[in-house]
Amino acid sequence: MKKQRLEKVIGNMGKMGLRQIIVSDPLSIFYLTGISIEPGERLYSLLIKDDGSAVLFNNRLFPADEVDGLKIVWHDDKDDAISGLAEYVSDGSLGIDKKWPAKFLIQLQEKHPGIKPVLGSAAVDNARKNKDAEEIELMRAASRLNDTVMDEVISLLEAGKSERKMAGMISELHVEKGADSSPGQIVCYGVGASEPHHEPGNATLKEGDSVILDIFAPVNHYWCDMTRTVFYKTVSPEQKKVYEIVKAANLAGINAVKPGVPLKDIDYAARKVIEDAGYGQYFTHRLGHGIGLDVHEPPDCSAASDAIAEPGMCFSIEPGIYLPGKWGVRIEDLVVVTEDGIEVLNSFTKDLQIIY
Ligand SMILES: [Mn+2]
Known part of the structure; x- marks a missing residue:
């Protein structure tokens, strides 16, 4: 992970009262990881927590090199990709990327009803400024x-x-x-x-x-x-x-x-x-x-x-x-x-x- 950028983002999360965010804008994921993927309609999301952990949910169609400090959870087209993500999020406020498709958010809410989604992209957008x-x-x-x-x-x-x-x-x-x-x-x-x-x-x-x-x-x-x-x-x-x-x-x-x-x-x-x-x-x-x-x-x-x-x-x-x-x-x-x-x-x- 790009450590200083991740620290800036976590600092911004703190100011926003967020302990976890889902980043899905491929450019923001690139900014933080150096991985560049255009996922089309498939799930491609980076979960960041305020303890500094980062987990990327990615389809096997899009190979990515290992990145220091990043865990990658792979899925393929026959998997229920959102269930994988649902295991990693915690109850409470969850910052959501402004570009995350509703189909993912609604499924995640069904599978993990304890989350409270709020708009969270500013944590990364402000760092990128x-x-x-x-x-x-x-x-x-x-x-x-x-x-x-x-x-x-x-x-x-x-x-x-x-x-x-x-x-x-x-x-x-x-x-x-x-x-x-x-x-x-x-x-x-x-x-x-x-x-x-x-x-x-x-x-x-x-x-x-x-x-x-x-x-x-x-x-x-x-x-x-x-x-x-x-x-x-x-x-x-x-x-x-x-x-x-x-x-x-x-x-x-x-x-x-x-x-x-x-x-x-x-x-x-x-x-x-x-x-x-x-x-x-x-x-x-x-x-x-x-x-x-x-x-x-x-x-x-x-x-x-x-x-x-x-x-x-x-x-x-x-x-x-x-x-x-x-x-x-x-x-x-x-x-x-x-x-x-x-x-x-x-x-x-x-x-x-x-x-x-
Ligand atoms: Mn111009």
Whole structure:
């Protein structure tokens, strides 16, 4: 087991008044054990108790190496897997992972009526919010890879290549350079760029398009995520103005990050730049999201967030302006909160670029 991470989780359980939790998010199990399995519909759950014991319930279809401090209870498809788990849980409060299927929880309640299920994922989610040195190094490496891919992607933009074609090329580049996978890249041309989560389609580049490239992938399990907007052949005065506003908002967000600052204030620092420029109604989403083993995870960097920046937190700063029916601009970097400020994980240029 990853001992320090397990200790953090047990500390959090204590604060939540929990003596036992069931962890089922495969990413959280990986975080604690180093075992990476996608179990589909089969039972795959890690029972953690506050005495430090950890038992993994796993199907024989998914081999796993032995892990120090971890007991593995194997089952196969003909076994009543939940009965095995029911023997290990104790009466009283039992923290349940927010992603644990109801079919398991209901069976467990039938077999072990003495348990009192409560939502328990925060014990692990809160630990995962503050990345340790090993994780930050992996986040840096992932974003370095993404910087390289962005550079190549921009050079591949040309007339006749559809958004969908470009999205596929980004995925190929990611994997070629060492990403674990690269699903669903976001490429938007012109009017497509006026929708923050535009689905890449058959549109091809036209002179004067803004091009949003939002590229993301897990690398050694940790995600990178960066957005750049470039212009094809020409840039109008309004596009130039909006680009500089979004860039200033991105920098204002970055400059606001340091330990102790509420994340909602970071959102506001960036949002204010866009509001003051008169485009507030066109910045239609939160400033950013936490990232790590998952591409979107706590903490949320929005007006509704109650999180306070702490060393090791890692999130995106991604302001945008989307003009309905016209075009849009978004600029996104990943940042890590350090002991005395911030480290920006992306170094790819944010200077306005016109592609020919
Ligand atoms: Mn993002």
